[in-house]
Amino acid sequence: MTDIILHHYAGSPFAEKVRVALGIKQAAWKSVDIPNVMPKPNLMPLTGGYRKTPVLQAGADIYCDTQLIMMEIEKRVPAPPLLSMGREGEARGLAMWIDRNIFWSAVGVVMGEIGDKLPEAFKKDRSEFSGRSFDADKLRAAVPMARDQAYAQLSLAEAMLADGRPYLLGAAPSLADCALYNPVWFIKERLGPTASPLDRLPRIGIWSERMKAFGGGKRQNITATEALEIAKAARPAPASVDANDPSGLVAGQKVSVVPDDTGKVPVSGELVGLSANRISVARNDLRVGDVVVHFPRAGFVIQTL
Ligand SMILES: N[C@@H](CCC(=O)N[C@@H](CS)C(=O)NCC(=O)O)C(=O)O
Secondary structure, three states, rough: OOOOOOEEEOHHHHHHHHHHHHHHHEEEEEEOOOOOOOOOOOOOHHHHOOOOOEEEEEOEEEOOOOOHHHHHHHHHHHOOOOOOOOHHHHHHHHHHHHHHHHHHHHHHHHHHHHHOOHHHHHHHHHHHHHOOOOHHHHHHOHHHHHHHHHHHHHHHHHHHHHOOOOOOOOOOOOOOHHHHHHHHHHHHHHOOOOOOOOHHOHHHHHHHHHHHOOOOOOOEEHHHHHHHHHHHHHHOOOOOOOOOOOOOOOOOOEEEEEOOOOOOOOOEEEEEEEOOOEEEEEEEEOOOOOEEEEEEOOOOOEEEO
């Protein structure tokens, strides 16, 4: 089985969503530390422009966005399942809500509190990343609103735990728990375990300790150069375009793929795979040769070139 390589940095909450999944599965994985701001010169040959954190590599296949990364980990390390039979839709739907709603309110709470202490290079990078100026004063003024939203949204998760179940969907941890751990971990790491609004959400507090206890699996650090060499020595796995896809796109078309929210850097290449879950684009780079970059379908825009 091809090794899985996570490109990430310690402080990334979306990377923590993946690391806790690797912990639950006690999976063996390789770790490449990447910068938390652009430029990312050793990541770009793999992704072709996609700049967000984390990115998963398996040989010459590159998986962007945790929506898809988690599905790929589930396929490669099936036990214990994070998408148990019959609950996939629920778990993935909850994860989508958490990633797209709770996460941003948690960012508002954290950045409002610590924004003025962050380096200028970080603020400049995140302004470009989000398309909105990183203004520490405005962020601080908006903390009450962000905290209210975090409180209201997290209360929905708190209510799911109200019957005493240990995890959001019942007796075992699922993708939904890993997704929720991302914003909860972020607030706890940056502001402490009793930061508001977590101080009003005791069940989430206990649940997050349960999640923390899973650790991060069996990690082995490698260099970015080693990861590039692994990609160069490998061949991408075969992919296929669904002939019944509503877009009418066909294999071989030149396309660009871009996230619809932040870090909107398009990745161009030849369409080799397409389904409701995934867009796969083949590209070539001098440092890594032929690679296929995979994106989730939800939240990504495809344009023909
Ligand atoms: N939808 C993406 C969101 C990833 C994301 O926004 N990650 C943050 C870090 S937690 C990021 O990329 N920040 C800018 C950077 O690392 O360059 C996913 O699920 O992977």
